[in-house]
Amino acid sequence: MSESPAIPETNGKGAAAVLAVGIASVTLGVFTLAGDAVPAAAAFFNIWNPTGPLSGVIGFTILIWLAAWWFLSRRWAVQNVHFHCVNLAALVMIAAGLLLTFPPVIDFLQGK
């Protein structure tokens, strides 16, 4: 099989994939906190009873992740974006997501 030629490529689609992970992370964190702190949110997220609110927290997070990835990928399809800024934004959102899924932080934010 012949080697594929080096096609000029922009970095936009790669940046979209990275930033979408950041968006998914912070979404997961916010939904986790909401599901734990707000009974109405827990009931909303309870889309499959055996798994409970986790089913909706995960389901809606995946939907938002795919939608964000699709949107960013289309928007940045032929662009070269400032990847350092994308990494920084993704890092902040991932850190927020990690913190908001950590039970002691969730309890602290609720004053427990």
Place this chain on the structure above:
Amino acid sequence: MEITFRDAVTVMHGMAFGGLLLLTFSGAGIALYAISAGGWTPAARENRFLGWYFSAMAALGWVTVFAGAYLVYPWYRARPPAGVTDFSGYPQRLLMSSPATTGWHDIGMEWKEHLAWFAPLCLTAVAYIFLRYGAQLTRYREMRNAVIGLVALAFFAAGAAGFFGAMLNKNAPVRGGANIILMRSSHE
């Protein structure tokens, strides 16, 4: 030598899918180190292989978390009927019945059930980047840094979830259902 159906599914979730995923991180780590610090420029064929390698990792991650959330977790969180005092078939209740073990649920399971999802999310992005950019990834230092960060985060998420999963199952095994005979003893 027997194992219950729920034990078997939990073993598939944690050891077959999750354990295999953790093993694959060693290959990913070596490849990323060789590309980033070792100056290795993979050929097109090698890049395609790496793309499919990370795709397999992502697939393992998704299978692991979906099996955990939709097969094992419902058994774990099952509520015992009123009046039941033997919680051996209700792992969450069993853990929460003692101050010595409640933390495994309050922190261990409560974190694991969300943290684990970071792994397939990150690995899917990494697989996409390798398949899309291939050899051109060497031109984008910041994108390579992102890939390394995402793989490191996926490893942390999978490792922490695996650790808590193992500890949870030691303290309150998910058990029940039909018995599966793995081997008959010669002393029967």
